[in-house]
Amino acid sequence: MSKSHRRTPWWSWWLLILTVVLGLGLVTPPAHASPPVRGRFTEAPAPPPDPLATVGQVGPAIVDIDAQLGYQNAVGAGTGIVLDPNGEVLTNNHVIAGATDIKARDIGNGQSYDVDVVGYDRSHDIALLRLRGASGLPTANLGDSSQVAIGEPVVALGNAGGVGGTPSAVAGHVTALNQTVTASDALTGSSETLSGLIQMDAAIRPGDSGGPTVNAANQVIGMNTAASDNYKFSGGGTGFAIPINQARAIAGQIRAGAASATVHIGPTPFLGVGVTDHGGNGAKVVRVLPNAPAAQAGIAKEDVITAVDGQPVDSATALTSILDQHHPGDTISLSWHGPLTGEHTANVTLTEGPPG
Structure with missing residues (x-):
């Protein structure tokens, strides 16, 4: 007597196929799967912008600053960022501190100007200057420093060494945010704590102080703040920049003539x-x-x-x-x-x- 054969139901084949698919992992990960890691490098950081190209784009909107320190029988040099076509310039307070005479040379048009100090904030190392008789100057493209990220490529421009002429430019990356350093001023004997600074591995030098730190889009996201002969830092790091949002806010307060416990006008x-x-x-x-x-x-x-x-x-x-x-x-x-x-x-x- 022959054996009878039972046919496998059609739905069993579909169950088998579904089991294989699930076994291959073609399903949604479980809810407890770890999210991607953010805020740390998983690969090499992006290369910094070309410094020479940055000079061509941003250089016309900065000035070289020369300060005569008559009571110290010395001279100082720094950099400024042009905020207004009529000669409003942002720089570090320590660039002009103790100066008995200040002159600035605009990179955009090559002209030299006498300088008036509109006001300053010693505690945040900010000063606002005005170039006498200036008009039609190229102005800086200011970015948003609240969007700066660790690892972001940057270029710092300035008047390194006080030699003047074509701006110096050094490339690097943002290495830390919200940094704090203590700065002492040999001219006055005072010291201040600067906070909220952007730290970078671009080797800015005396003379670069007050110059722009720019991102890959050539937007100014910070103002270089470098140690000098009279202005010394405690704390590590190759270079620091004051976030441009902070600097711009203080410049606005000075422009408005709003003196405070830290802001001096006139x-x-x-x-x-x-x-x-x-x-x-x-x-x-x-x-x-x-x-x-x-x-x-x-x-x-x-x-x-x-x-x-x-x-x-x-x-x-x-x-x-x-x-x-x-x-x-x-x-x-x-x-x-x-x-x-x-x-x-x-x-x-x-x-x-x-x-x-």
Whole structure:
């Protein structure tokens, strides 16, 4: 007797096919699968823009700045970013600090200009300048520094070494964001903490200060801030830039004439002393300029300034900050003591002095 054969139902074949497909992994990953890693390199970063091409695109919108530091018998150099066709220029405060005369050469038209300081913010290292008689200048294309990312390629332009002429340009990448450094000013004895900085591996040099850091689209996303002979950093990193959003906001405040605890508008008040910290108990005088207000009041080297208008002075930075709230022609009550002469208080009328 022959055996009977049962035919396999049609739906069994479809079940087999579906089982094979699932076995091959052609399904949606489980909900707990790890997402892609962001914020760290999984491959080589993009190459930086061509520095020479960047110079051609961005160079016409910057200026070389030369500062004569008459009281120090020295000269300084830096860079500025043109914000307005009529000669409004953004730069670092430390580029023009202590300058008795400032001139700027516009890269776009090759002309030199005398410079007025509109105002400055010492604590954020920002100054706004105006080129006398300027018009029709090419202006910088400002970007959005809030969009800057670690690993992004950049080029930093400036007047490296103070040689002038064709801007220097160094390429690199953003290596860190929101960095903090302490900067000390040898001219005034004051120190400031700069925060929120962009750190990059582009080797910016003295003279580049105040120049633009630009992205691959040739947009200015930061302002170079480099150490110099008189302006020293503590902290690591090859180069730092102030985010352009921060710099632009402070420039707008200066332009509007909105003085504050950190923003000074107009000419700088001048006491005529060089000071250093005195262990938290005042600002010790290390230099007195002849015929300046301090000398006329009888202040001498080694004296310690302790108060202005009754407000205690506990450091060189504090004295600078208090004086920044005044203007030439203001009369202040100045208190000090000398190692041999004891305590003194006198009214002193401030004159106009070097900016920053």
